[in-house]
Amino acid sequence: xxxxxxxxxxxxxxCARITWADRAGVRQREPxxxxxxxxxxxxxxxxxxxxxxxxxxxxAQSPRIAAPTRLPRNATQRxxxxxxxxxxxxxxxxxxxxxxxxxxxxxxxxxxxxxxxxEPAGSTQPATAGREVKLxxxxxxxxxxxxxxxxxxxxxxxxxxxxxIVGSGIxxxxxxxxxxxxHIEAADEVFYAVADPLVEAFIERHARCASDLCMLYDExxxxxxxxxxxxxxxxxxxxxxxxxxxxFYGHPGVFVTPSHRAMAIARQEGYRxxxxxxxxxxxxxxxxxxxxxxxxxxxTLEATEMxxxxxxxxxxxxxxxFQVGAVGDQVFNFNGFRNPGFQTLIxxxxxxxxxxxxxxxxxxxxxxxxxxxxxxxxLADFRDPDLAKRVTVVSTFYVPPRGxxxxxxxxxxxxxxxxxxxxxxxxxxxxxxxxxxxQQAAIARLDGHRISSNYRxxxxxxxxxxTMYALATNPSVLHEYERAPDVFLSEREGLxxxxxxxxxxxxxxxxxxxxxxxxxxxxxx
Numbered sequence: 001x002x003x004x005x006x007x008x009x010x011x012x013x014x015c016a017r018i019t020w021a022d023r024a025g026v027r028q029r030e031p032x033x034x035x036x037x038x039x040x041x042x043x044x045x046x047x048x049x050x051x052x053x054x055x056x057x058x059x060a061q062s063p064r065i066a067a068p069t070r071l072p073r074n075a076t077q078r079x080x081x082x083x084x085x086x087x088x089x090x091x092x093x094x095x096x097x098x099x100x101x102x103x104x105x106x107x108x109x110x111x112x113x114x115x116x117x118x119e120p121a122g123s124t125q126p127a128t129a130g131r132e133v134k135l136x137x138x139x140x141x142x143x144x145x146x147x148x149x150x151x152x153x154x155x156x157x158x159x160x161x162x163x164x165i166v167g168s169g170i171x172x173x174x175x176x177x178x179x180x181x182x183h184i185e186a187a188d189e190v191f192y193a194v195a196d197p198l199v200e201a202f203i204e205r206h207a208r209c210a211s212d213l214c215m216l217y218d219e220x221x222x223x224x225x226x227x228x229x230x231x232x233x234x235x236x237x238x239x240x241x242x243x244x245x246x247x248f249y250g251h252p253g254v255f256v257t258p259s260h261r262a263m264a265i266a267r268q269e270g271y272r273x274x275x276x277x278x279x280x281x282x283x284x285x286x287x288x289x290x291x292x293x294x295x296x297x298x299x300t301l302e303a304t305e306m307x308x309x310x311x312x313x314x315x316x317x318x319x320x321x322f323q324v325g326a327v328g329d330q331v332f333n334f335n336g337f338r339n340p341g342f343q344t345l346i347x348x349x350x351x352x353x354x355x356x357x358x359x360x361x362x363x364x365x366x367x368x369x370x371x372x373x374x375x376x377x378x379l380a381d382f383r384d385p386d387l388a389k390r391v392t393v394v395s396t397f398y399v400p401p402r403g404x405x406x407x408x409x410x411x412x413x414x415x416x417x418x419x420x421x422x423x424x425x426x427x428x429x430x431x432x433x434x435x436x437x438x439q440q441a442a443i444a445r446l447d448g449h450r451i452s453s454n455y456r457x458x459x460x461x462x463x464x465x466x467t468m469y470a471l472a473t474n475p476s477v478l479h480e481y482e483r484a485p486d487v488f489l490s491e492r493e494g495l496x497x498x499x500x501x502x503x504x505x506x507x508x509x510x511x512x513x514x515x516x517x518x519x520x521x522x523x524x525x
Contacts, residue, residue, distance in 0.1 A: 160243075161238040161272075162238070163234065163238050163244050164274055164275075165245075165246045165248070165252045165263060165273075165274070166184070166247055166252055166275075167248055167278020168248070169250065170284050171279075171367070171368065174472045175278070176202075177278070180276055183276070187207065190203060190245045190246075191213050191230075192213060192246070193213040193258070194247060195366065196367075197515050198515070201458075201459065201460045213258075214455065215455055216233070218452045219454060224442070227261065228258075229449070231261040234258075235266065246258075252278055253277075255302065255323070264434060282396075285320065285398060288364065289360055289374055289398055299319050301313075301322070307328075313348075313352045318398070318401060319401075321345075321396065321398075324391055324396065325391045339391070343383075349399065353399065355379055355380035357402060358399075359378075360375065361373065361395060361397065363395055363508075367468065367508060368478050369471055369478075370507060458515075463493065464495065464499050467495065489503055501514070502514035502515075
């Protein structure tokens with residue numbers, strides 16, 4: 001699922017005309033200054049106006065929304081407030097916000113693969129030097145001679161290395177947990193593979209040192225090779241004794257291969273490793289379509305895997321099919337998946353349910369101002385090529401149950417018995433599986449990887465970032481926007497014309513285009 005969303009990012013970025021010269025690759029920032037006075041409130045929970053210390057800004061109170069009256073607190077209330085404040089400070093401590101690239105030290109792309117970002121290139125050479133590496137070897141420094149065992153897999157040589165895998169959620173920023181943010185801010189290094197420019201900008205503003213794993217994708221490159229290399233880049237940093245956080249779109253453990261691989265390797269080598277739950281597309285689907293997966297039950301499948309292994313469809317249950325826009329695609333392409341097996345998927349569903357059975361085409365909302373896509377069709381409708389083209393890399397199918405719940409004997413016959421495990425599910429991770437011949441070959445190609453000319457960095461103007469952040473994290477601001485968009489936009493300073501237009505009639509694609517296009521124009525000017 002990660003690479004499917006990244007293709008959407010790539011398609012949009014191609015229109016933005018952002019070159020590698022504008023790619024900061026890795027951003028580092030100075031530790032935030034402590035704020036001298038926050039009037040007793042938990043630090044950094046709201047945004048809007050900058051303070052003189054450079055701390056994250058607060059959101060100005062809307063003149064149409066009366067501020068709540070603070071009631072006197074007795075001793076018990078004061079103790080409860082102090083405890084809540086202490087917990088919030090531990091989980092959600094903000095660091096100094098970095099608003100412009102000039103405040104960041106820029107590391108060479110090779111440092112990302114090396115897992116060594118302690119000496120950013122920007123601190124030792126002119127800023128223009130980093131702009132000469134657009135098509136140079138991705139891992140120049142990594143390929144240089146060094147002790148053979150330095151990055152080699154095996155038992156842990158450092159007790160300090162730590163790995164935490166977190167998710168960014170689906171609905172931008174609003175579904176990122178406080179716990180995930182706390183790790184992003186505290187980590188020595190953050191590696192991310194996310195789907196939209198707002199999350200990327202947020203991570204780069206809050207992480208000490210952030211690196212985009214998407215630079216490892218390339219045209220027609222096998223996706224499994226990229227996944228192996230992503231995990232290896234993360235593990236090289238862990239093996240150096242770093243506190244490393246990996247951020248992946250949605251839930252980091254749902255349809256995300258590199259996160260599970262990195263976890264398995266880290267634990268096998270004796271490092272401290274944990275994965276934190278996030279909000280997945282399926283979680284959003286339950287809420288947006290409106291059904292309880294426990295009644296009568298729910299089967300979740302990846303479309304290509306279901307067809308390849310002939311998985312049984314439990315038609316008396318809710319069925320959720322992921323990655324229906326990438327059926328049969330095994331390689332990555334910045335222009336999008338070709339989806340060669342889509343009609344084979346429709347054939348299978350019609351054989352199980354019949355042509356007249358309903359199917360829901362679902363796309364979760366990525367941005368607070370946008371509504372999710374929930375469209376009901378007959379299965380036979382997808383024989384129409386024009387309708388089939390609307391199924392994209394972000395599409396999910398929900399198939400409602402057919403008829404009443406089947407008897408237990410029938411359910412067993414459909415694959416719910418103990419024999420189901422013989423259908424080809426992966427077993428426990430072993431060192432042979434983690435570093436077999438195919439994996440070792442992919443890792444060997446990592447050091448010579450060249451950044452694709454089609455890779456584009458996503459970025460936002462500061463004004464668009466502040467506006468989208470407020471809409472994603474503050475319900476009162478979102479309510480104000482929904483009630484009177486024109487009035488709301490008239491009070492937001494600094495927005496460009498194309499940004500205002502996209503916010504006036506929001507759609508996910510329009511917002512993507514406006515954010516990236518406006519940044520490209522700002523860079524050109």
